[in-house]
Amino acid sequence: MATPDAVPAPLGLLAELTHRCPLGCPYCSNPLALDRDHEIDAATWARVFREAAALGVLQVHLSGGEPAARRDLPDIVKASRDAGLYSNLITSAVGLTPQTLAALADAGLDHVQISIQDCDEASADHIAGYRGALARKRAIAGEVVQLGLPLTINMVVHRANIGRIEPMVELALSLSASRVEIAHVQYYGWAMKNRAMLMPSRAQVDEAVRQVELLRTRHHGRIVIDAVVPDYFARFPKPCVGGWGRRSINVTPAGKVLPCHAAEVIPGLEFWNVGEHSLSEIWRNSPAFNAFRGEAWMQEPCRSCARREQDFGGCRCQAFLVAGDARATDPVCHLSPRHAVVEQLAAVREDVAYAYRRT
Amino acid sequence: MDSSAARLTGDARPRLPRGVRLAQSEAQGGWVLLAPERVFKADTITVEILKRCTGVSTLDEIVDDLAKAFTAPRERIHADVVNLLGALADKKLLEV
Numbered sequence: 001m002a003t004p005d006a007v008p009a010p011l012g013l014l015a016e017l018t019h020r021c022p023l024g025c026p027y028c029s030n031p032l033a034l035d036r037d038h039e040i041d042a043a044t045w046a047r048v049f050r051e052a053a054a055l056g057v058l059q060v061h062l063s064g065g066e067p068a069a070r071r072d073l074p075d076i077v078k079a080s081r082d083a084g085l086y087s088n089l090i091t092s093a094v095g096l097t098p099q100t101l102a103a104l105a106d107a108g109l110d111h112v113q114i115s116i117q118d119c120d121e122a123s124a125d126h127i128a129g130y131r132g133a134l135a136r137k138r139a140i141a142g143e144v145v146q147l148g149l150p151l152t153i154n155m156v157v158h159r160a161n162i163g164r165i166e167p168m169v170e171l172a173l174s175l176s177a178s179r180v181e182i183a184h185v186q187y188y189g190w191a192m193k194n195r196a197m198l199m200p201s202r203a204q205v206d207e208a209v210r211q212v213e214l215l216r217t218r219h220h221g222r223i224v225i226d227a228v229v230p231d232y233f234a235r236f237p238k239p240c241v242g243g244w245g246r247r248s249i250n251v252t253p254a255g256k257v258l259p260c261h262a263a264e265v266i267p268g269l270e271f272w273n274v275g276e277h278s279l280s281e282i283w284r285n286s287p288a289f290n291a292f293r294g295e296a297w298m299q300e301p302c303r304s305c306a307r308r309e310q311d312f313g314g315c316r317c318q319a320f321l322v323a324g325d326a327r328a329t330d331p332v333c334h335l336s337p338r339h340a341v342v343e344q345l346a347a348v349r350e351d352v353a354y355a356y357r358r359t
Numbered sequence: 360m361d362s363s364a365a366r367l368t369g370d371a372r373p374r375l376p377r378g379v380r381l382a383q384s385e386a387q388g389g390w391v392l393l394a395p396e397r398v399f400k401a402d403t404i405t406v407e408i409l410k411r412c413t414g415v416s417t418l419d420e421i422v423d424d425l426a427k428a429f430t431a432p433r434e435r436i437h438a439d440v441v442n443l444l445g446a447l448a449d450k451k452l453l454e455v
Binding site for chain 2: 009011055056058059061084086088110111113148149150152178179220221223224226
């Protein structure tokens, strides 16, 4: 495939510093095959950050696994700041100490996002597969606010907690968060494995969407409520990662560069590594990034659809995982000839034990 | 529900909180406002207003300064400033 003439400038870099994590959330966004053998060092991350900034990246999302599992996290944060990037720590807060947090604030960290599994303690700890998780998260959230850092609470929503949107937002308010994300589970990797256990009903989803609207009005000016839509119940697909190879770069713990965190599920894509190529070379020329750039790869109904510049045909990983073809229209779209498959999957609910993600 | 605009009185000293900052990006085509998991393009007027939101100057001083710098009617500048800052405060991107 020809390289498109104008390759856009990326905006965000998702830096998966490690796949190690003390928690076992059954919807973890890490791949089923975790990077275990090798983690690139802080000096390599520093180079990646400089190359990212030169490409136009403005924000780096320091994620994992649990990024605090890396002892050199303060060095990594400092390197992102030195490169001129806005740094966002995406953490479970478990394994993050007040001392480390203070060092991160000194190193120039801009923002902290803490995941909370539920407002009900027993349920939260059960979902995380970690006793005492919620208590630790509350304590660290307090430290974040104490240090004057802005705090976002991220709440992943699924069948076990979808009825508690209101108290979850209340919890975020009580922790002095300035922002809360109500993120319905996206079914990839571990979440796909646990799909029947996580899937809410249509009635629950409708009520949850209504609740978010009500809470936005009630708390206007006090907390920002952002929502990630439950896409199996949507009419149109999400503009996944803002379009393939348009805005986002994902670097795995071992230095492999992906257009999105789930991209490795698509067979036949060739990913390049920061150990062998500069980020700029990878962004512009690597086969994986060019695989679904532009519109030449699209099939009908996307190819002639008025929305193709808005949602880019949806998610390539979901097209592969559900429709069996990475070039197909995301089957979440009601215009997809395979949309019935999504409706069938959304109707499967089984109360079984979670398959916890384990490192 | 409290309106942020109502708190923007003449003696308020607005400032960007930690985690919200202006930056210049050649690759992204100019000034941007960086915030928690969000990026906004900032036009010239927005940049001129936000550069003055240091927590030191009062709203009245900011408006006077802008009216002088742009030789524009004070009332219009005041309305623009309160509109912008009120919207940012509602999004938790400005401290009043």
